[in-house]
Amino acid sequence: MAVIGIVEDNKKIRDLIQRYLDMQDKMDCPVAVDSVEEMLEHLKEHQKPDVILMDIQLPGMSGIKGMEIIKEKYPEIEIIMLTVYHDSHKIFDSLKAGASGYLLKHTSLPEIKESIESLLKGGAPMSPQIARKVISHFNEETPKKNENSALTNREQDIVNGLVDGLSYKMIADRYDISIDTVRAHIRNIYKKLHVNSKAEVITKSLRGEI
Known part of the structure; x- marks a missing residue:
């Protein structure tokens, strides 16, 4: 509920x-x-x-x-x-x-x-x-690619899943990991990017800042 x-x-x-x-x-x-x-x-x-x-x-x-x-x-x-x-x-x-x-x-x-x-x-x-x-x-903003992204390859995979509109379960299925593991990665991504929501992660990714 x-x-x-x-x-x-x-x-x-x-x-x-x-x-x-x-x-x-x-x-x-x-x-x-x-x-x-x-x-x-x-x-x-x-x-x-x-x-x-x-x-x-x-x-x-x-x-x-x-x-x-x-x-x-x-x-x-x-x-x-x-x-x-x-x-x-x-x-x-x-x-x-x-x-x-x-x-x-x-x-x-x-x-x-x-x-x-x-x-x-x-x-x-x-x-x-x-x-x-x-x-x-x-589209109006010049992308600012962060070449020194602190994200690991797996965390970048998780970000790509969010951008693709996948649920946590679908991300877990895509990369053959548990939902709890996805949640743990999400928490680490939030901390590293200093954000509080999926929307902000997606925003940063689309702007080329990750």
Whole structure:
């Protein structure tokens, strides 16, 4: 059962998404709050969600700043931004802060569910409009190849699997290793590259920085 949390200050949207996710067979959404501060208080006392849907513009702390704090304290929690903002600045600030996905608020409820499922299988879900901006950004930048990459050959294999959109299980099958070994490699890759999410690893790889 995947446990989902929501940080969204629009009560109508928040309640709608929570009700929908609670109706799904393999999802439970026990916490839906309107601020990062409330979510941080919840995390101190309750079961940690597997995934948090996070708005950016919130009362009090912004979603991007809140995500940085949550990822630092609870790095195992995956975060998908769910917002109206589609400017490049906020997209890349979110990815740098540790977002594993970025969806726009007009995303349908079934698509939100599918995005959560994709994320839990190792994907990095993005609305098509966001994905186009990311690709455009990569195409405009001059690649900066890091010839002295600290990654081992096997870690580079794992990165290639992530870029190809493979789940941890599929990566394990591709290279005939266990899922636990894949997870251990992922943790080492995060440390070496100073990143917090699969999306950042993929970003660095596509920019030729690995």
